[in-house]
Amino acid sequence: MSKDKYNCLIVGGGITGVGIARDLCLRGFKVLLVEKNDLSEGTTGRCHAMLHSGARYVYKDKEAATECALENKILLHIAPHITEACGGYFMAVNDEDVNYGDIFNTECEKAGVWCEEIEPEAFLKDESNCNPETQRVFRVKDGYIDPFLLTFYNAYDAQLHGAKIKTYTKAEKLLIKDGTIIGIECFDFLKNKKKSYYADIVINATGPWASYLEKDLKLSHPLRIAPTMGTLLVIKDRLVSHLINRLRKPGDADIIVPSHNSIILGTTSKPVELEDLDRLMASKDEIEYILNQGEYLIPTVRKHRIIRFYSGARPLVASDTPLREASRKFDIIDYEEEGYSGLLTIIGGKLTTYRLMAEQISDLVAEKLDINAQCQTAELPLPGGDRVITKKVFEKELHVDKKTAFDMQFKWGTFYKEIFEMCETCLDPFSSDEGPQKICECENVTEPELSWVRENLNVRVLDDYRRRTRQGMGPCQGLFCYYKLANLEAKLTEKIHSQIMTELKKALEKRWKIQISANNILKRQIKLSKYIYLLGGNLK
Numbered sequence: 001m002s003k004d005k006y007n008c009l010i011v012g013g014g015i016t017g018v019g020i021a022r023d024l025c026l027r028g029f030k031v032l033l034v035e036k037n038d039l040s041e042g043t044t045g046r047c048h049a050m051l052h053s054g055a056r057y058v059y060k061d062k063e064a065a066t067e068c069a070l071e072n073k074i075l076l077h078i079a080p081h082i083t084e085a086c087g088g089y090f091m092a093v094n095d096e097d098v099n100y101g102d103i104f105n106t107e108c109e110k111a112g113v114w115c116e117e118i119e120p121e122a123f124l125k126d127e128s129n130c131n132p133e134t135q136r137v138f139r140v141k142d143g144y145i146d147p148f149l150l151t152f153y154n155a156y157d158a159q160l161h162g163a164k165i166k167t168y169t170k171a172e173k174l175l176i177k178d179g180t181i182i183g184i185e186c187f188d189f190l191k192n193k194k195k196s197y198y199a200d201i202v203i204n205a206t207g208p209w210a211s212y213l214e215k216d217l218k219l220s221h222p223l224r225i226a227p228t229m230g231t232l233l234v235i236k237d238r239l240v241s242h243l244i245n246r247l248r249k250p251g252d253a254d255i256i257v258p259s260h261n262s263i264i265l266g267t268t269s270k271p272v273e274l275e276d277l278d279r280l281m282a283s284k285d286e287i288e289y290i291l292n293q294g295e296y297l298i299p300t301v302r303k304h305r306i307i308r309f310y311s312g313a314r315p316l317v318a319s320d321t322p323l324r325e326a327s328r329k330f331d332i333i334d335y336e337e338e339g340y341s342g343l344l345t346i347i348g349g350k351l352t353t354y355r356l357m358a359e360q361i362s363d364l365v366a367e368k369l370d371i372n373a374q375c376q377t378a379e380l381p382l383p384g385g386d387r388v389i390t391k392k393v394f395e396k397e398l399h400v401d402k403k404t405a406f407d408m409q410f411k412w413g414t415f416y417k418e419i420f421e422m423c424e425t426c427l428d429p430f431s432s433d434e435g436p437q438k439i440c441e442c443e444n445v446t447e448p449e450l451s452w453v454r455e456n457l458n459v460r461v462l463d464d465y466r467r468r469t470r471q472g473m474g475p476c477q478g479l480f481c482y483y484k485l486a487n488l489e490a491k492l493t494e495k496i497h498s499q500i501m502t503e504l505k506k507a508l509e510k511r512w513k514i515q516i517s518a519n520n521i522l523k524r525q526i527k528l529s530k531y532i533y534l535l536g537g538n539l540k
């Protein structure tokens with residue numbers, strides 16, 4: 001097989017694309033994945049980070065509920081370092097919710113989803129910030145999962161097993177010969193260069209952007225995507241330590257997820273145009289609505305600062321054409337019926353069920369290429385996830401404080417040893433306990449962690465560090481850490497000053513872009529940040 005010819009070419013570096021890449025590489029396939037931005041920068045990095053137990057879907061979609069329940073267990077097993085089996089609650093705050101409780105209980109049982117009713121007093125003892133008027137409560141097995149690191153560890157493992165991953169590379173045109181898709185013409189934004197790659201099978205895993213690649217085909221039933229935007233608010237302070245759901249049929253703004261040092265509240269559901277997918281922005285009304293609904297769950301939620309808001313788009317399919325009849329909660333589209341071979345599209349699903357989606361499409365690829373290779377992803381832990389590493393180990397081995405150890409335990413797993421080796425060259429000269437230097441004070445991100453991700457997790461531009469470490473994601477939103485980061489980048493790479501400054505500006509602009517819908521506190525913070533970077537480095 002030539003250098004630029006692969007068994008499989010995957011387009012899209014969200015969780016679906018990288019999950020498929022890992023699965024196929026573990027089966028021995030030669031894989032290339034292209035992503036037009038950074039990995040996880042699409043829907044995956046804009047989700048609620050909830051590891052579903054299935055309970056949310058028992059009423060409307062039992063099949064999806066059962067799938068979530070099974071995958072939840074698998075993910076806790078293969079990714080203990082980036083998941084939190086914190087459990088969740090469904091809480092009733094009015095009579096309607098209380099009545100739904102009986103339906104909920106029965107439907108959970110039918111779907112094989114575990115739940116247990118408990119006394120509201122016991123719940124409020126556990127979650128003292130929640131509504132004291134809570135009338136009925138069920139416990140479920142919801143959890144937290146880091147969507148960014150889930151993506152990066154899947155990609156990392158795929159690379160360890162031979163995959164090539166090209167970020168900032170857009171698939172622009174399908175290459176077609178006699179009705180067979182033989183490859184893709186791509187454009188690398190960082191090298192400013194076009195290049196064609198060839199494969200036996202192309203997999204379109206571009207989520208809500210999926211119809212773009214179909215533009216080169218003549219189809220009787222083209223994919224019609226009706227994306228709906230969901231907005232989430234990140235609130236400073238970890239006000240709950242379990243997932244909180246409103247006890248009712250799934251609705252807007254009725255979930256709270258504890259995530260690192262904050263909580264994520266949401267979400268909404270609003271149709272958007274395909275042309276707007278790359279510039280989704282919440283409106284002030286949406287933010288206000290989420291806060292109003294959030295007050296039913298945590299009455300004092302408004303007293304805590306919103307540090308960020310973001311929106312992602314669900315790729316809802318707007319047609320019932322025969323191609324999609326077999327669809328359940330995710331679709332795999334094979335274009336053979338339309339007269340094209342060598343192309344599959346996968347769309348829909350959940351972060352929680354990405355592994356199952358990858359398994360099913362990889363089975364189909366193996367069948368098409370007539371190769372008998374079994375899926376291994378339900379048993380093989382993701383890199384770093386061989387065993388649970390406790391907070392105490394991070395504290396002791398890396399000489400970090402309790403807060404930093406708390407954050408590290410949800411990121412690095414067994415990689416702490418490699419990070420420790422990098423520690424020796426970047427100890428904090430101002431610290432008495434020989435701990436590593438902190439670059440991001442809000443999210444407690446240290447220099448060796450940043451150095452480690454640069455070496456191992458595909459960092460290409462300055463903004464890439466954030467998704468891999470949470471640098472710049474905390475309350476100050478990068479007010480103080482970007483110069484320190486730029487300095488580190490200069491130390492670790494050959495990049496020239498002007499290039500680093502250009503990357504720095506782009507990274508900060510992404511932090512500042514929410515200004516348009518921000519409240520006064522956030523607006524003032526962004527203004528201060530702009531002054532700091534203007535006065536400190538003439539960054540306009």
Ligand SMILES: Cc1cc2nc3c(=O)[nH]c(=O)nc-3n(C[C@H](O)[C@H](O)[C@H](O)COP(=O)(O)OP(=O)(O)OC[C@H]3O[C@@H](n4cnc5c(N)ncnc54)[C@H](O)[C@@H]3O)c2cc1C
Nearest residue numbers: 012014015016036042043044047048050171207230351352
């Ligand atoms: C608001 C919201 C909240 C959610 N919350 C949860 C939750 O709590 N738990 C859960 O389990 N699920 C949740 N989900 C669902 C979950 O986020 C998605 O199912 C999942 O992230 C989809 O991943 P994906 O890889 O299919 O799509 P994406 O993550 O969108 O990946 C597609 C990628 O393709 C890239 N791309 C597009 N076009 C091209 C091209 N031409 N060339 C190269 N690359 C291209 C994009 O840049 C993108 O990175 C939520 C979804 C939304 C919208």
